[in-house]
Amino acid sequence: MTAVALPQEVAAPASSRRRWLRRYALAVAGGVVILFWFAVALLAPVISPFNPEFVDIASRLQPPSYAHWLGTDALGRDVLSRVLYGSRISLIAGFSVVVISAVFGTVLGAIAAYARGRVEDLLMRLTDLVLCFPPIILAMAIAAALGIGTTNTIIAMLIVWWPKYARLARSLVLVQRSQEYVEAAHVLGFGHAHILFRHVVPNAIGPLIVMVTLDLGNAILVFAGLSFLGLGVVPPTPEWGAMVAEGRELVQQWWVATFPGIAILSVVMGFNFVGDGIRDWLDPHARRR
């Protein structure tokens, strides 16, 4: 038998691919879960077997069956259809709270760090003031004062949500502003606004993106919590937190509260996985941990 040197594949060693997979498998899984819920939110009217608000007292509190995969609630409404429709309001609420407060907070924080002096003091004391309240209690007080309803709850959350972005943006911009490229841009004659939003902010945006992703899950969680407390949506709108509230005393009819809760858990975990993945990817230092 003669030894033949076979051509070896050297491109990507299996070990590095395996390491990539191990590192980002959770992030990919989280992304898939989020895409799934996005698709559900878009297609809810098409894929729901029943009208989520259709009351059928005759078939109330039925356990999961072939007709009602996830059972029916105390008013005979189909739990599966309500869970599918519920994704809409959760995703909308989560995204509007986080995106609006991230933009608003970042602009304020960036201006504070760039302007320094009086402006910075004033803006930062303002964020300190909001941050000295526990977010959920403050949001609850505001939501109660504004009256029950999805929009009011989102407004209440926005009021307590933006300061952390202002703080983060400020600290990020403070680091960037002493860099040489800022000086260079000044020398080249660019205006303050141009330097701040076209040069400094894009350079500081990595940690912000991580925070936004992790925060989406958190915002969905808090919104569902406020709904659970009766401050979020007006019934009979299908919403996950409110559904758990409706089923919270039905220990024997566990399906009423269990499935909407699993929906919340899966979305929040999805965003947490993706956020962790992005952090590892952006920060090689954290990658080793």
Added chain:
Amino acid sequence: MLRYLTNRVVTAFVMVLLATLVIFLIANTAPGDPALAQLGDLAASNPEYVKAFRAKWGLDLPLWERYWIFLKGVAHGDFGISIMSQRPVLDDIRDFAPATIELATIAFLLSILIGIPLGILAAVKRDSWIDHVARFVSLIGVSAPTFWLAFIMLAVFYGWLEIAPGPGRVDPIALLPPKVTGMLLIDCILAGDWETLRDAAAHLVLPATVLAAATLGLITRTTRASMLESLSQDYVRVARAKGLPEWRIVLGHALRNALIPVVTLGGLAYANLLTGAVMTETVFSWPGLGRYTFRSAVAVDFPAIMAITFIVAVVYIAINFLVDMSYAFLDPRAVKR
């Protein structure tokens, strides 16, 4: 050190003052009308009743005058009369607070006693099965909605397995010990009532576990990250080179320096437990501040809402102050900055 201290005290005081203003403005400029919310449809349709109601609660005075009255009241510990219970708000809070403090403290101890060792183990044995377990536990804790977790625990351990007692603080037929602190565990021990003590402790297990879940996740995560950071420092290498036993390196050298961020987080986490209590107590029918807060919010009972928000904000500010102080001891460099 003294300057640092006075600085912090003044800041905390200003914060408390500003907090009263914020709370007052929320309660008094919001569109929700307490008169209409409280009187019911029939009475609200009669302008005479509405007017009398407003005059009785001082709702017809100008805004700044009402703020001044509110502030004077707060200075005397007077938060007005709860519209819902018709009692001084402070009395209500005094009645409900012990149940929450008891629950939150047990939950806090649980999350620290499990979270810190778990975080240390996960850091020391990185990428082992215990690290994965720790990661999974903290992830569930952070991602699961508290109110849902509470329901699941009740459904599984009370409804299905029937090994845990149902909602509430004690069995409805249990004889309560004479009220001293309002915290049942302590009162039972003072009265020597071991029967009720066992019952009360059993009722605490589920709500305390639920309440601890989120905090436990955060503490485990932070401890792990912080331990990994300090284990990679030079002084740890020096300690290894000196031939110190591993447990002394981990617990003596690395842990002490790793605890600083954990202390910050722990302080905030305790304050957050008071918030998490709103959800947990609502599900477990726990007669504490959380359920009281929830009921006041639903009834738009402004004096009660204002008082609770204010008190929780003061607790928040106080805990932050204590955390700052403990920095000064754990890391004297923090004072100089």
